[in-house]
Amino acid sequence: MDDLMIEALTLVLLTLLAVTGLAIARLRNLFAAAMLTGLFSLLSASVFMALDAVDVAFTEASVGAGITTVLMLGALALTRGREKTVTKMRTAQALLVTGVTGAALVYATLDMPHFGQPDTPVHTHPVRAHYLEASEKEIHIPNAVTSVLASYRGYDTLGEVTVIFTAGIGVFVLLGTARRRRR
Amino acid sequence: MTEHTILRVVAKLTIPFILLFALYVQFHGEYGPGGGFQAGVIFAAGIILYTLIFGLDEARRVIPPWAVRALISGGVLIYAGTGVACMLLGGDFLDYNVLAHKPAHGQHLGIILVELGVGVTVTGGMIGIFFVFAGRGRRREGTVE
Numbered sequence: 001m002d003d004l005m006i007e008a009l010t011l012v013l014l015t016l017l018a019v020t021g022l023a024i025a026r027l028r029n030l031f032a033a034a035m036l037t038g039l040f041s042l043l044s045a046s047v048f049m050a051l052d053a054v055d056v057a058f059t060e061a062s063v064g065a066g067i068t069t070v071l072m073l074g075a076l077a078l079t080r081g082r083e084k085t086v087t088k089m090r091t092a093q094a095l096l097v098t099g100v101t102g103a104a105l106v107y108a109t110l111d112m113p114h115f116g117q118p119d120t121p122v123h124t125h126p127v128r129a130h131y132l133e134a135s136e137k138e139i140h141i142p143n144a145v146t147s148v149l150a151s152y153r154g155y156d157t158l159g160e161v162t163v164i165f166t167a168g169i170g171v172f173v174l175l176g177t178a179r180r181r182r183r
Numbered sequence: 184m185t186e187h188t189i190l191r192v193v194a195k196l197t198i199p200f201i202l203l204f205a206l207y208v209q210f211h212g213e214y215g216p217g218g219g220f221q222a223g224v225i226f227a228a229g230i231i232l233y234t235l236i237f238g239l240d241e242a243r244r245v246i247p248p249w250a251v252r253a254l255i256s257g258g259v260l261i262y263a264g265t266g267v268a269c270m271l272l273g274g275d276f277l278d279y280n281v282l283a284h285k286p287a288h289g290q291h292l293g294i295i296l297v298e299l300g301v302g303v304t305v306t307g308g309m310i311g312i313f314f315v316f317a318g319r320g321r322r323r324e325g326t327v328e
Contacts, residue, residue, distance in 0.1 A: 054216035062224040074316035140287040141213035150294040154277040168308035175315045
C-alpha cells in the first residue's frame with residue numbers, strides 16, 4: 001500500500017515536471033520562465049524526497065529553487081525581460097540539436113539498471129557495507145551521508161569547496177565592482 | 184522597495200528565523216539531513232532577502248565586501264587547516280582520529296570543523312555573487328563613472 005502510494009506520487013510529480021518543462025519551453029516572457037524553473041527545482045526536490053534522498057532533496061530545494069531563481073532574476077534585471085524572436089530556420093536547427101541530444105540521453109538511460117535493482121555495484125560493492133555499517137562504530141554519527149561526505153570522502157568535499165571558492169572569485173573578477181585602474 | 188511596509192515588517196520577523204534555521208541545519212547535519220552546503224545557502228538566502236527588501240547599500244553595511252572575501256576564502260582555510268592540523272598531530276591529511284583523545288571524538292570534531300568551513304565558504308560565495316549581480320545593474324542605470 002505504502003509503496004503504491006509512493007509510486008503514484010512519483011508518477012504525478014514526474015508528469016508535473018514534464019508539464020513545467022514544456023511550459024518553460026513555450027514561454028516568451030523570461031520572468032515567468034525564471035519563476036517556473038524555480039517550480040521545476042521544487043518538483044525535482046519532491047521527487048528526490050519520494051526516493052528517500054533527503055540530503056539531495058534539501059540541496060535541490062535550497063539551491064535550485066532558492067538561490068538559482070534569485071540569480072536568474074538578477075541576470076534578467078541586467079538584460080531584458082523578453083526572449084528575442086528568432087527565424088523559423090533557427091528554431092528548426094535548435095529543435096534538431098535538442099532532439100538529437102535528448103535521444104542520446106534517453107539511449108544512455110537504457111544502459112542504467114532498473115530502480116531498486118539489488119545486484120548493481122551500488123548494492124554489492126564491499127565499500128558500501130563498510131560505509132553503512134562501520135560508520136556507526138568508527139564515527140558515531142547516525143547520518144551516514146554526513147560521515148561519507150565529511151570523513152570518508154573528505155578529499156572530494158575539499159575539492160567541492162574549492163570549486164565554490166573558485167566560482168565566487170571568478171564572478172568577482174568578471175563582474176566585480178572593485179576599483180579599476182583607468183588606462 | 185523601502186516603502187512596502189508589509190514586506191519590511193514580515194521580512195524583519197522572518198529573517199532571524201531563517202538565519203537560526205541555517206545554524207540548526209549547520210550543526211545538526213550529523214543527526215539529520217543537511218550540512219554545510221545547505222546551511223550556507225539558507226544563511227545566504229536570509230541575507231539576500233534582507234538585500235531585496237532594504238536595498239544593497241544597507242546590506243553592504245551589514246556585510247561589507249571585505250567580509251564577503253574573508254568568508255569565501257576563510258571557509259577553504261578552515262577546511263584545509265583542519266587537514267593540516269591532523270598532519271601536525273601525527274595523522275594523515277584530513278584523518279580526524281588524531282584530533283582528540285578518542286578517535287570517535289576526533290571524528291566528531293573534525294566533521295564539525297570541516298562542515299563549518301563548507302558553510303562559511305558557501306555563505307560567502309552566494310552572498311558575494313548576488314551582491315555583484317545586484318550592484319552591476321544599479322551601476323549601469325546610474326550616471327557614467
